[in-house]
Amino acid sequence: MSGSVAASQLGAQPVGEVAEVAEGVYQLKLPVPLPLRFVSVYLVRGGDGWTLIDAGYDYPPTYEAWEAGARAVGCDLTRDVARIVVTHFHPDHLGAARQLAQLSGAPVSMLEDEIPHARGVWETGPGPERFVGSLVRHGMDRSLAEKAAAGTRANLSLPEELHPLRPGEELPLGDGSASVIHAPGHADYQLVLHDEERSILYAADHVLLKITPNIGLWPESVPHPLARYLGSLETLRDLGVDLVLPGHGPVFHDLDGRIDELAAHHAERLDAMHALLRDGPKTPYTVSTEVFRGDLTLYEQCFALAETLAHLEQLSLQHRAERLENGTVTYSVT
Ligand SMILES: [Zn+2]
Numbered sequence: 553m554s555g556s557v558a559a560s561q562l563g564a565q566p567v568g569e570v571a572e573v574a575e576g577v578y579q580l581k582l583p584v585p586l587p588l589r590f591v592s593v594y595l596v597r598g599g600d601g602w603t604l605i606d607a608g609y610d611y612p613p614t615y616e617a618w619e620a621g622a623r624a625v626g627c628d629l630t631r632d633v634a635r636i637v638v639t640h641f642h643p644d645h646l647g648a649a650r651q652l653a654q655l656s657g658a659p660v661s662m663l664e665d666e667i668p669h670a671r672g673v674w675e676t677g678p679g680p681e682r683f684v685g686s687l688v689r690h691g692m693d694r695s696l697a698e699k700a701a702a703g704t705r706a707n708l709s710l711p712e713e714l715h716p717l718r719p720g721e722e723l724p725l726g727d728g729s730a731s732v733i734h735a736p737g738h739a740d741y742q743l744v745l746h747d748e749e750r751s752i753l754y755a756a757d758h759v760l761l762k763i764t765p766n767i768g769l770w771p772e773s774v775p776h777p778l779a780r781y782l783g784s785l786e787t788l789r790d791l792g793v794d795l796v797l798p799g800h801g802p803v804f805h806d807l808d809g810r811i812d813e814l815a816a817h818h819a820e821r822l823d824a825m826h827a828l829l830r831d832g833p834k835t836p837y838t839v840s841t842e843v844f845r846g847d848l849t850l851y852e853q854c855f856a857l858a859e860t861l862a863h864l865e866q867l868s869l870q871h872r873a874e875r876l877e878n879g880t881v882t883y884s885v886t
Contacts, residue, residue: 691835737781768858
């Protein structure tokens with residue numbers, strides 16, 4: 553989707569490098585072996601040490617970029633880190649937390665409900681059968697679904713200790729603080745940080761520019777992710793933010809403008825899916841192939857299906873579509 557909100561001049565450095573985006577706040581772009589290319593993590597200098605926001609993907613290029621990036625800004629990872637905050641359980645944000653915690657000795661925090669959730673997904677997960685079953689039930693071929701599950705990362709070593717943050721809590725950040733905001737939708741228990749005094753929002757994957765955050769319904773998701781996402785976006789209006797530091801893509805300034813664009817994008821997509829169902833009942837997988845055209849990798853097809861399911865569920869919440877399950881799930885217009 554192309555919108556009119558412009559990218560900032562800040563944070564324009566190449567992947568692997570670090571740049572100052574506000575006084576004492578540095579953005580480091582870590583490479584990721586995913587179509588997104590990089591995840592942006594933040595290093596915030598404070599009187600009691602550095603706060604690191606997000607850790608990156610667990611593979612060697614992450615650790616090389618951390619070493620070089622931290623050194624470039626005068627942060628000794630073995631000595632100077634006060635705390636590590638992870639915004640959500642996805643492997644490009646949480647993956648490297650264990651090694652970073654071991655290296656720095658700093659405590660790692662996540663939103664309180666994200667801790668058992670992340671452990672459930674990565675340490676005691678239900679295995680690939682549940683994922684395959686869900687893909688098949690929603691219309692994907694079994695052979696394709698099995699291939700998709702086999703290519704998906706299934707476990708991750710998490711830090712031994714994870715410290716809970718509560719929504720509304722004030723977290724020391726830099727020489728001030730930021731409030732912890734629960735921002736569901738992209739991940740059920742994602743957090744964003746609002747530094748009110750400096751008018752900065754550390755937006756994680758909740759509000760991105762150029763790309764729309766993936767809002768998907770996965771086997772482990774809380775129901776109605778799109779409704780919760782849109783509701784959460786509305787609560788971020790009028791915060792008076794003038795710098796948005798996201799987890800992917802460009803830094804930008806116009807938060808309310810971007811919220812308008814994202815809300816419009818999902819309204820359009822809901823209408824498009826509703827229109828497709830007028831031809832007759834369809835499986836979510838069929839709808840996903842009609843909405844997300846082009847040559848998608850299997851990995852992208854799974855994200856397209858999860859995103860389609862989130863929208864179809866929203867249509868049924870709006871009483872515009874009806875879900876029928878008879879071995880396979882189909883949706884039809886009401
Ligand atoms: Zn994510």
